[in-house]
Amino acid sequence: MKVLVSGASVGGPVLAYWLGRNGHDVTVVERAPAPRRGGQAVDIRGVALTVAARMGILEEVRALRTTMRGMSMVDSAGNELMRDEEATISGGRFDSPDVEIMRDDLNAILVRVSGGARYLYGDSIATLDEVGEVTFESGRQGRYDYVIGADGLHSNVRRLAFGPESRFLHHLGTYVSIFTAGNFLGLDHWQTWFNEGEAGGALFSDRDAGEMRVNLGFRSGVIDYDHRDIDQQKRLVQEHCSAVYEAPRLLEAMWKSDDFYFDAMAQVRMERWTKGRVALVGDAGYCASPMSGQGTSLAMVGAYVLAEELDRDPAAAFERYEERMRPFVAANQALAHENPGQGASPESVERAANSITLD
Template sequence: MKTVLISGASVAGPALAYWLRRHGFTPTVVERAPAPRPGGQAIDVRGVAMEVVARMGIEAEVRRARTRMRGMSTVDGDGNETWRSTEMTFSAGRLDSGDVELLREDLTSLLYERTRDDVEYVFGDSIETLEEDEHGVRAGFERGESRAFDLVVGADGLHSNVRRLAFGEEGRFIHPLGTHLAIFSADNFLNLDNWQVWYREGDAGYGIYPVRGNTEIRVTLGFASEPPGHDYGDAERQKRLVAERLSGLRWETPRLLKAMWEAPDFYFDAMAQIRAGRWTKGRVALLGDAGYCPSPLSGQGTSLALVGAYVLAQELGRAGGDHTKAFARYEERMRPFADLNQALATENPGGAASEESIDRAKNAISLDAG
């Protein structure tokens, strides 16, 4: 039975652990956070990724957890509505689609609950070193004792630690898209009723939508800029930067910035893609955002993670644990799919990709390819 160390317990990591168990592997998931991470924006499960969810047996739960938006508006700086739709939203696309929008934390919770009884989770730790030989990989940890595994998978996001250790520094792979986003939650002081509101002036703006039965709002603040060289662990500095860039906006900006300073789940990062010539090296593989992040601007990061997890585990199972063969097939099958979905973020700078492009990209892979 092959042992696999997975770094990251968001979406890709637990999904991979689920499928590896079903192919006879023994996965261990290590996560720097002390527990599954709360907060985050609404994410989409689209196209073939919905089939992955169905095969996991959690489609009903995913659909129950979906957001319930009735539509959306755009407003000007005085709060006057300039456009509205009851057919789509910027965050989810067409409301009559079979795709599902839900909160990231709800999906990660479902995946964790689905796997926690038969997968080893190690929270509050991180991989510090990787030493590979012909028999496997010895992983050194920041807190725990070093352990040997047959394979290692980096499912640890845009700023992947595994990618840095095994493939090289982040700068070789990251491609900023010229935008930064901040995401946080707050009380629904705008009294929104399953309705999104978006406001933009110049190169800055924000979107607001209610969640949790309209008791909370999730806020996405964004602005165009070059990478500021911020410290990803310095939330106070990040908040100052966001407040500085959005302070000239009107409407509800002062109240939103005040809520940002008080938010317990503030997240900030550059919108960027990971473009790597290869996602596997020796006994190490990259999965999801760690290998082929399309950026939230594509709306497809979650779907790529779910499909990638399924395909990687499937190929390892088919190859009888021969990772060299399995990794080659994983890259062969996933790369065209990843390329099409990454292209969604750059097709229409400053706006959404076309419905035709989204429909083509979200279904551009077969789960049962031989």
């Protein structure tokens, strides 16, 4: 089969690996001009660990896992309010089999092992039709047996095949940004969390002692903004986060950062993820939001299941994909609502992360 995958973050490369391994011709198109730098710490849990093991990358992923010593919560003046040296909010307990890894480290592994696929950076799908004819923004054209959208919350493939995102996005009341800054606080394998009114954030430093990843976020109703206008997004963060811990230095670093990311905490809910020759994987079809802690695992498992079903019986693949993934997605999306602002219980996360069986 000739398959076009849109998106080269997590779900796209995992899908490309499995389809390529099974002998199919795979092209991955990515709007960014190169693999994206930066990003938050992401988690591989439950059945997603089985996917990583079957790809032969689990030991490498574990070798690059974050090695946090703990976390603290501070007030706006930097006074420590609590400390935990057995777990972190982002990664859970240190004695868990789950793996927390920086997003760009995981992406580098996934792109490398899916090297049999053809990667087209700096391009995107402009048009697609029901028979698999695709025109790219660069002007190139192609015909594919299947087109898979693994292109995130603001999926271009979803918009082209299913309609405007306003039909599918459900805002969860929070916006979040992440960027890299110099480690001017001297954090050593440590997370520092803070909250001030409707705004807050977290600072992480792990393997590179000279830098830290910064999360700044705020609660708000729906904001009308351009998700490709970085300066506008930075102004929103500055407007809402000017009173948080270390705000002057953090906001100064934000304006200098070249790996800034900003988006709403939102879920994607759709009656179907497949239509004609098109299917959606990961956040494009069923984003659970960072509040669930399961976005990466959902993308990895979804890509594995879809590839397995396409290889087994293309005619029945989409129905089987929907049937197998629906309960798993529902269980993991529910995590974001169990205890808003605090996170779901470890027991709930473990149940959801293992609520699908892989053949």
